[in-house]
Amino acid sequence: MRQATHEFNIPTRGRGLYEFTHEATAWLSRNHFRDGLLTLHVRHTSASLLIQENADPDVRRDLEAFFSRLVPEGDPLYVHTLEGDDDMPAHVRTALTTVNLSIPVYKGRLVLGTWQGIYVWEHRRAPHSRRVAMHFIGE
Amino acid sequence: MRQATHEFNIPTRGRGLYEFTHEATAWLSRNHFRDGLLTLHVRHTSASLLIQENADPDVRRDLEAFFSRLVPEGDPLYVHTLEGDDDMPAHVRTALTTVNLSIPVYKGRLVLGTWQGIYVWEHRRAPHSRRVAMHFIGE
Amino acid sequence: MRQATHEFNIPTRGRGLYEFTHEATAWLSRNHFRDGLLTLHVRHTSASLLIQENADPDVRRDLEAFFSRLVPEGDPLYVHTLEGDDDMPAHVRTALTTVNLSIPVYKGRLVLGTWQGIYVWEHRRAPHSRRVAMHFIGE
Numbered sequence: 124m125r126q127a128t129h130e131f132n133i134p135t136r137g138r139g140l141y142e143f144t145h146e147a148t149a150w151l152s153r154n155h156f157r158d159g160l161l162t163l164h165v166r167h168t169s170a171s172l173l174i175q176e177n178a179d180p181d182v183r184r185d186l187e188a189f190f191s192r193l194v195p196e197g198d199p200l201y202v203h204t205l206e207g208d209d210d211m212p213a214h215v216r217t218a219l220t221t222v223n224l225s226i227p228v229y230k231g232r233l234v235l236g237t238w239q240g241i242y243v244w245e246h247r248r249a250p251h252s253r254r255v256a257m258h259f260i261g262e
Numbered sequence: 263m264r265q266a267t268h269e270f271n272i273p274t275r276g277r278g279l280y281e282f283t284h285e286a287t288a289w290l291s292r293n294h295f296r297d298g299l300l301t302l303h304v305r306h307t308s309a310s311l312l313i314q315e316n317a318d319p320d321v322r323r324d325l326e327a328f329f330s331r332l333v334p335e336g337d338p339l340y341v342h343t344l345e346g347d348d349d350m351p352a353h354v355r356t357a358l359t360t361v362n363l364s365i366p367v368y369k370g371r372l373v374l375g376t377w378q379g380i381y382v383w384e385h386r387r388a389p390h391s392r393r394v395a396m397h398f399i400g401e
Numbered sequence: 402m403r404q405a406t407h408e409f410n411i412p413t414r415g416r417g418l419y420e421f422t423h424e425a426t427a428w429l430s431r432n433h434f435r436d437g438l439l440t441l442h443v444r445h446t447s448a449s450l451l452i453q454e455n456a457d458p459d460v461r462r463d464l465e466a467f468f469s470r471l472v473p474e475g476d477p478l479y480v481h482t483l484e485g486d487d488d489m490p491a492h493v494r495t496a497l498t499t500v501n502l503s504i505p506v507y508k509g510r511l512v513l514g515t516w517q518g519i520y521v522w523e524h525r526r527a528p529h530s531r532r533v534a535m536h537f538i539g540e
Contacts, residue, residue: 124263124265124399124402126402126436126437126438126539126540128436128505128507128512130512158265158267159265159397159399160265160299160301160397160399160438162438162503162504162505164503164504164505164512165514166512166513166514166515166517167514167516167517168452168453168454168460168514168516168517173357174307174361174362175307175353175356175357176307176353179342181341181342182307182342182350182353184341184342185339185340185341185342185350185353185354186353186354186357188339188340189333189337189339189354190357192339193332193471194467198467200463200466200467200470201463201466202459202462202463203457203459203460203462203463211460211463214453214454214460214463214464215463215464215467217453218451218453218464218468218498219358219497219498220357220358221360221499222452222517223452223502223503223504224362225301225303225362225364225503226301226303226362227267227301227303227395227396227397229267229395234267234269234303234305234395235305236304236305236306236307236393237305238306238307239305239306239307239361254514256505256507256512257505258437258438258505258507260399260402260437260438260538260539261265261399262265263402263404263538297404297406298404298536298538299404299438299440299536299538312496313446313500313501314446314492314495314496315446315492318481320480320481321446321481321489321492323480323481324478324479324480324481324489324492324493325492325493325496327478327479328472328476328478328493329496331478332471358497359496359497360499363500363501364440364442364501364503365440365442365501366406366440366442366534366535366536368406368534373406373408373442373444373534374444375443375444375445375446375532376444377445377446378444378445378446378500399538400404400538401404
């Protein structure tokens, strides 16, 4: 049994979903990890991780549209507004999704479904560099 | 320290919560796993995993009612509509919940609370067979 | 490779976010755990776990305000009302967030971002004692 930790950056161009399934699987193969558990953790409070459909891009567009309407900017409810109209909605959207994921690895592959891709969901309007920590334990 | 991976199918009869706590604990006891970590991952983008109350069935009925209202079918917001009115809401509901769970195992039992059960939440109207991958690491 | 499980109680004074990052890191250092994976699981169906900003307390206030409005008490939608007006909203809020988290540990520290704190989110109005199970595997 062995383990390893790695961190990498996902550059974003503002709000939206950025797939990084390839970065995760490339790290697994570089290290010849075959069976075990991969855990991903995004080290921010205004971006989250999501496993969603990687086939039709309209699905991501609609997910974004739904969350933008559910958590509108400029909501008079908020007190924390100094960091911009998109900041508090970004925290709420992060709370509604998640910042870590754990996916089994079997025979060298993540056990993702046919249509599942792994995404960083950037919730701020401005481009950011998002740090994702990866941990593997297994063989 | 040892580990194992297993996959099984949960047949659903359309939208709703399907408990499979027993399938998970049965696999643990069959393998005599006593202490460690169990990770569950549903390999779909329109069904999710949920830990919720397994006592009063009205709780599940009300959870379903809340999510159906929050994410209505036939919403003019959506562009991705070819796979049916219930498809895009299923993706949104999956994003609002989660596709993987990790639960410690202690002395042969999942450390679930008294009222916690593990469910597949089917978000499509039609019956499906949902694949859930399980991974255990420990002793 | 070694592992350990521990359980502790977080007393709450009713609805709101209660940080326990310190309790988690203190347990890691007491046991001299340096590298591995920490998993947290709250054993309830009306309280959840959240990683969110621990700098400006207004962020927590606004998160609470958003969720209170999104999931109002006394909603005529609910059938499960015998345990109080805040009970069913507590189940819904738990479903919208999560009950378990897995965070890599690297060189004796959780790989949390600068502003990330770990919270129990109490969703009931009355004070409770919430049980959180912790599991570590690594070295």
